[in-house]
Amino acid sequence: MHKMIREHFAPAFNMGQLGDSAVIRIPIINDAVGSPELAFTTDSYVVSPLFFPGGNIGDLAINGTVNDLSMAGSTPLYIATGFIIEEGFPVNDLRRVIASMAEAAKKAGVSVVAGDTKVVDKGKGDGLFINTSGIGIITGGCDLGPHRVMEGDKVIISGPIGNHGIAVMAERNGLAFDPPVVSDTAALNGLVAEMLGISGAVHMMRDPTRGGVATTLKEIALESGRCISINEQLLPVPDGVRGACDLLGLDPLYVANEGILLAIVGSGEAARLIEKMKGHPLGAGAAVIGEVCCGESRDRGMLLLKTVIGGTRIIDMLAGEQLPRIC
């Protein structure tokens, strides 16, 4: 197994060898003043099943880490990956996963520079778990975060919601929906680069993965101490996702996504941003779905949903996970 992995890993990622550490070089950014700032992130992937419509654990792991780095406003550069393989895991499946990772990395323009593999005995894992950690460089002048979320800011979503969660759940349970639902797993760094091109327009970004749009916006509301209000009518829920959610009693607001982002942006720049985003394949469905409102002091940290029938619902985080092992 060990030999097999070395034979497949190293060539797939163009690594000369799998040493203890990779030596990487951080490009000098012209406008950087003082010491360079980097984004550093890690995520483990335990998605079940490993293969699902639209992707597999391999591209999911690369894209997820690229996106985490992108949300911090950084340019993703390097990825290190750790595999935990259950004894008896089919070699062909491992090959497929590695090929997907290599392809996703190439597409996103990042280099997989370090790797590690561990094998656990049969029954002590679940086929394959993957960890990816990543490094991105933050170019000067990009200040993102909850401190920049202001009253009047608009909430932008880059595309339709719920596809990843429903695709994985359907595959896990042997369900088929019409129209079929396919994971949206994708690297958002290209779209983010376009958005950050409009200087200062984006105040904060986050990708609504585990816990979906509701959880992510609630986190932003809590961290910024603002009240966020979104409009149900403006939420882009594809028909397939809507149907699956109706059938299964799920709320699409809590279903995981992997290739869309939420951005809190200055109200004056929202229209320009949407226009720019629509020019990118992953931003074709970009839309304003709500805003940061003033509210009473008791509304600070609240997430409100204006429902289709005209009411207002308070949205909270779920106590547990609606769909476990979705990423």
Place this chain on the structure above:
Amino acid sequence: MHKMIREHFAPAFNMGQLGDSAVIRIPIINDAVGSPELAFTTDSYVVSPLFFPGGNIGDLAINGTVNDLSMAGSTPLYIATGFIIEEGFPVNDLRRVIASMAEAAKKAGVSVVAGDTKVVDKGKGDGLFINTSGIGIITGGCDLGPHRVMEGDKVIISGPIGNHGIAVMAERNGLAFDPPVVSDTAALNGLVAEMLGISGAVHMMRDPTRGGVATTLKEIALESGRCISINEQLLPVPDGVRGACDLLGLDPLYVANEGILLAIVGSGEAARLIEKMKGHPLGAGAAVIGEVCCGESRDRGMLLLKTVIGGTRIIDMLAGEQLPRIC
């Protein structure tokens, strides 16, 4: 579980919050010319059992990543960690592991800046797996690697061999040895800093973890294209390890270590290095155990052991792992 982890992780590691990415700053090194060079590494830990004499999976994961960064000649700075937790894993055990990680990080002078947790269903994991990835900065003028391994170089080991592997194996199988064997898990960055203080003396370093001293030296022989010869009589095998290996039919040369290093050093500087290493608690047992020899062209990439009884044994890598899940 999720809430519990956030409550324990963030305070233990002094993280304000567990965001998608940590923003880190790379200190400017005075003698760095051009863009800064970093070391980047990742490792998953699947050690079984999780707790063993001398440590647990937590300090093992921190020390292991610190050591991988140190072997590249870098100063370890930042660590990101991913936890894969099996449903039902005792909260108190998780607390102990996190506390050990925090303590090990503090001792090694590194910051744990990012984290991720995933929970898998009961029977789909084995209590806890931990991934740690790390970033270190390479200060100017430090050139290490197989290309620097030269004929006549000395092979230095920093301390006694076999302790980690035997300690874990004994715990796993409910065995007790007299004298007791305790894991040597430790962060080597302090010792390495001392060694690199003698400019240019160290040509290459590696820590003989999985596969032990034999596998690591064989790798160095292969990568450098040199022949390495070590002397069995000079190998520091503690009595407890020797006894356990005799009893169990293991070869201490292949048993995993976690807190020692192998260095290939210039022959003229070996004595000074040993002296300097002995001044550090983790280098008290430092000794020359062999050398890089010329050999015939057919000896390139070979590892030879001069046995106690005067013969020469060719040492190869093991086909499988002698002790699985040792780290």
